[in-house]
Amino acid sequence: MTFYGIVDGSESSLKHFLAQLPGVDQVGADARAAMLATRSIKTSSKRWAIDTAISMVDLTTLEGADTAGKVRALCSKAVRPDPTDSTVPSVGAICVYNDMVSIARMHLDAIGGKHVPVAAVSTAFPSGRASMEVKIQDTQDAIDAGAAEIDMVIDRGAFLSGQYGLVFDEIVKIREVCGDRAHLKVIFETGELVTYDNVRKASYLAMLAGADFIKTSTGKVAPAATPPVVLVMLEAVRDFYQMTQRRIGVKPAGGIRNTKDAIKQLVLVNETAGPEWLTPEYFRIGASALLNDLLMQRMKMDDGYYASPNYVTID
Amino acid sequence: MASSKKSSASKSTPRLEVKKTYKLYINGAFPRSESGRVYEVTNSKDGFVANPSLASRKDLRDAVVAARTAQGGWAKATAYNRGQILYRIAEMLEGRADQFASEIVLASGVTQKKAHDEVLAAIDSWVWYAGWSDKLSAAFGATNPVSGPYYNFTIPEPQGVIAVAPAESFLSLIDAIAPAIVSGNSVVALVPGSAAIAAMTFAEVLATSDLPAGVLNILTGSHDELAPWAASHMDIDGFDISGIDKKKRTELKVAGAENLKRIHSFDGAVSPTRIYAFMETKTVWHPIGV
Numbered sequence: 001m002t003f004y005g006i007v008d009g010s011e012s013s014l015k016h017f018l019a020q021l022p023g024v025d026q027v028g029a030d031a032r033a034a035m036l037a038t039r040s041i042k043t044s045s046k047r048w049a050i051d052t053a054i055s056m057v058d059l060t061t062l063e064g065a066d067t068a069g070k071v072r073a074l075c076s077k078a079v080r081p082d083p084t085d086s087t088v089p090s091v092g093a094i095c096v097y098n099d100m101v102s103i104a105r106m107h108l109d110a111i112g113g114k115h116v117p118v119a120a121v122s123t124a125f126p127s128g129r130a131s132m133e134v135k136i137q138d139t140q141d142a143i144d145a146g147a148a149e150i151d152m153v154i155d156r157g158a159f160l161s162g163q164y165g166l167v168f169d170e171i172v173k174i175r176e177v178c179g180d181r182a183h184l185k186v187i188f189e190t191g192e193l194v195t196y197d198n199v200r201k202a203s204y205l206a207m208l209a210g211a212d213f214i215k216t217s218t219g220k221v222a223p224a225a226t227p228p229v230v231l232v233m234l235e236a237v238r239d240f241y242q243m244t245q246r247r248i249g250v251k252p253a254g255g256i257r258n259t260k261d262a263i264k265q266l267v268l269v270n271e272t273a274g275p276e277w278l279t280p281e282y283f284r285i286g287a288s289a290l291l292n293d294l295l296m297q298r299m300k301m302d303d304g305y306y307a308s309p310n311y312v313t314i315d
Numbered sequence: 316m317a318s319s320k321k322s323s324a325s326k327s328t329p330r331l332e333v334k335k336t337y338k339l340y341i342n343g344a345f346p347r348s349e350s351g352r353v354y355e356v357t358n359s360k361d362g363f364v365a366n367p368s369l370a371s372r373k374d375l376r377d378a379v380v381a382a383r384t385a386q387g388g389w390a391k392a393t394a395y396n397r398g399q400i401l402y403r404i405a406e407m408l409e410g411r412a413d414q415f416a417s418e419i420v421l422a423s424g425v426t427q428k429k430a431h432d433e434v435l436a437a438i439d440s441w442v443w444y445a446g447w448s449d450k451l452s453a454a455f456g457a458t459n460p461v462s463g464p465y466y467n468f469t470i471p472e473p474q475g476v477i478a479v480a481p482a483e484s485f486l487s488l489i490d491a492i493a494p495a496i497v498s499g500n501s502v503v504a505l506v507p508g509s510a511a512i513a514a515m516t517f518a519e520v521l522a523t524s525d526l527p528a529g530v531l532n533i534l535t536g537s538h539d540e541l542a543p544w545a546a547s548h549m550d551i552d553g554f555d556i557s558g559i560d561k562k563k564r565t566e567l568k569v570a571g572a573e574n575l576k577r578i579h580s581f582d583g584a585v586s587p588t589r590i591y592a593f594m595e596t597k598t599v600w601h602p603i604g605v
Binding site for chain 1: 376379383544547548549550570573574
């Protein structure tokens, strides 16, 4: 069995492939990301960017204190982010824990949100410390409950100790469970991967193993989706597309709290991967607080005066 | 002999003056204006005096975010603690009285005597308002007589984020800020023109005080530019427009109506009504015998 005719899935072939990837110029990546962050996006472009960012948000609640009520409220918000303004697009997806998937799916269907997919975090999120059987069962459960997207975490311990085959096999197995029924997003937890080189290696590892999306973080570890990390991942999907003609999506998650941060991400996408990636199909932003700030900026643009958090939801 | 040698040495190598860069005071830090702009303060005697930052509406937006974040903690501090913190600021003002006076002379061209009197009046006013912190609930609160087995309390509470636009003087600035923060509000002060010089020295006092970052933010620049944005800002609860030209006040009141903003102007007198103007009254019913 080969994967894109590039590796055969064996430890040695993976090691060989990852070893020949060029290293990331850390100073260069930082400087490039910082330079792109200075772009000023105004007026009609800003308006477009805000609406695009809203349609890319994976509206997330991943707390131990989550309740069915909170998830339903979030679903309602996902379909109509601003109840007073029907021109605001629906968000990209709802992202919840496994046991909340059926509740979210049923509520979305009931309120006319069939077009909003439910993403479930899986494989013993956020640590990934469980046996393979449990991880497969976890994923199967979520898909059976109606999850159209699976956000799996990789085993960072295995990755950092160089057991690439183990990480690869896990992704391949979860990919098999997902089949055609669910999109697979692979979370690296870049805050724990230490170097940009590791981020690049993890990106290729996940893409070769069949990921549809690569995602920076769980949101439980800081630093999370820093612009240089997202830049490295966008370069990886761009180069992978040239190698294989397959377009992989990118999802930064964690630490993107306001409109400015979100627009910086969109600039990164456009300038690194290209405008083909500027759709919810290939770029998502995992966030919870961000949506409120996007809505407040949108109100400001419509009304001509600064908005207040009193006019958006608390969660 | 030795002393004459020293003085001749200092004459031959004139000292390089350390000039002050005037910035804004937002969230306990001293950033430049987001816009990068400055304006010139001059007087008739010396000509150029300084280049304070010309704050933009985005600086105002940032200041309001900082003020909103800080307000809850400041309101929760005990009245005694708030009073102590404001007294401590008065102590530092007293120590810097001469500096404030000379800056007022430099910026507005008044006499040294007049400037010194203004500073002392400002410190007195600050102390006077600081003393009100633990007396507000007694002065403005009440236990109300009601028909039924209930206690009924009226409790004054701070409104939230207050913008103030004082006239172009140090005393007006102090008279606008002190009554607004003593009750537990946080404040964004829009300081016009030459008042920026003393205001930024005041900010240095605040930065070394125990006043939590964000409770008091100082923007320097033009009322004409900032006041309309403050008036329409949905996250500002009250606006003291004492320093705004009378002809321009109606326009601001109309803009502030959208979020039922309280917009007041006051004459120069120190008065507890100036504190109460930016407080809400909360009424609580409590059953007797439960």
